[in-house]
Amino acid sequence: MDLQTLKVFQTVAKLGSISQAARELQYAQSNITMKIQQLETELQTTLFYRHNRGTALTAKGSMLLTYTEKIFHLIEETKNVMNDDQTPKGPLIIGSMETTAAVRLPAIFSKYLKDYPDVDLTLKTGSTEENILGVLQYELDGAFVAGPIENSELIQKEVFDEELVLVTDTIHPPISTIEDIQKGTLLVFRTGCSYRERLEQWFRTERVMPIKVMEFGTLDGIIGCVSAGLGISMLPQSVVTKQIQEGTLRQHSLPNQFGKVKTIFIYRKDKYVPSSLLKFINMLSD
Numbered sequence: 001m002d003l004q005t006l007k008v009f010q011t012v013a014k015l016g017s018i019s020q021a022a023r024e025l026q027y028a029q030s031n032i033t034m035k036i037q038q039l040e041t042e043l044q045t046t047l048f049y050r051h052n053r054g055t056a057l058t059a060k061g062s063m064l065l066t067y068t069e070k071i072f073h074l075i076e077e078t079k080n081v082m083n084d085d086q087t088p089k090g091p092l093i094i095g096s097m098e099t100t101a102a103v104r105l106p107a108i109f110s111k112y113l114k115d116y117p118d119v120d121l122t123l124k125t126g127s128t129e130e131n132i133l134g135v136l137q138y139e140l141d142g143a144f145v146a147g148p149i150e151n152s153e154l155i156q157k158e159v160f161d162e163e164l165v166l167v168t169d170t171i172h173p174p175i176s177t178i179e180d181i182q183k184g185t186l187l188v189f190r191t192g193c194s195y196r197e198r199l200e201q202w203f204r205t206e207r208v209m210p211i212k213v214m215e216f217g218t219l220d221g222i223i224g225c226v227s228a229g230l231g232i233s234m235l236p237q238s239v240v241t242k243q244i245q246e247g248t249l250r251q252h253s254l255p256n257q258f259g260k261v262k263t264i265f266i267y268r269k270d271k272y273v274p275s276s277l278l279k280f281i282n283m284l285s286d
Contacts, residue, residue: 092119094122127189128193145264185214
């Protein structure tokens with residue numbers, strides 16, 4: 001079993017097709033088939049189910065894919081360690097909830113890039129669930145998520161305390177109980193958003209169900225539709241401070257057990273921390 005063969009196996013597994021893998025790797029299709037057969041013979045197991053639409057991993061194939069990705073990540077990490085002269089540079093991919101990215105990160109990113117201009121910093125926004133998965137799958141170097149979380153593979157660092165509030169248009173009457181919003185339209189991010197989960201948890205605790213829920217992909221979309229009177233949302237107060245002050249939104253408090261949340265920064269425990277990420281983490285403590 002060599003790295004070239006594992007690369008062929010990984011590509012077929014990802015694309016689900018020997019012919020597509022051949023095009024991707026610029027190999028003859030017969031060479032791809034031969035390498036897979038050799039690997040199956042060497043490991044004495046079937047790695048793929050063949051069907052008329054391509055290939056699918058067997059249980060053993062899925063296990064091998066997990067180890068294969070770990071091997072390639074370890075090789076890449078070894079190169080990074082050898083090339084790291086402790087000067088922050090190169091790519092740094094950070095994930096974040098959209099609300100955190102909108103309010104908390106501009107000043108942090110501006111200072112970081114001013115101090116370390118050779119770092120190629122990339123921000124990817126998504127839900128807490130998506131960001132955790134991105135870090136676990138080595139797609140993100142670190143991410144800002146709503147905490148706490150329980151995962152032994154991750155290191156988590158508390159960075160912000162957020163107060164969640166209900167927001168409505170300015171003519172909405174005061175909200176004192178969950179029944180006051182049950183019949184309204186709830187404007188939320190897609191499934192996986194921790195703030196949406198908090199709102200749903202409140203409903204479950206009170207043993208009632210919302211009547212109508214609308215999903216949005218952007219923060220601006222939610223704020224604009226709330227302001228126009230389309231419905232009610234739950235957001236960090238820091239995100240809507242400007243709109244509250246300008247009189248385009250009205251905020252309503254939440255019960256304490258649902259209104260307080262910590263934003264944490266997570267990164268993998270088993271991965272080498274390059275100087276670019278280390279400096280970023282240290283800046284969060286300043």
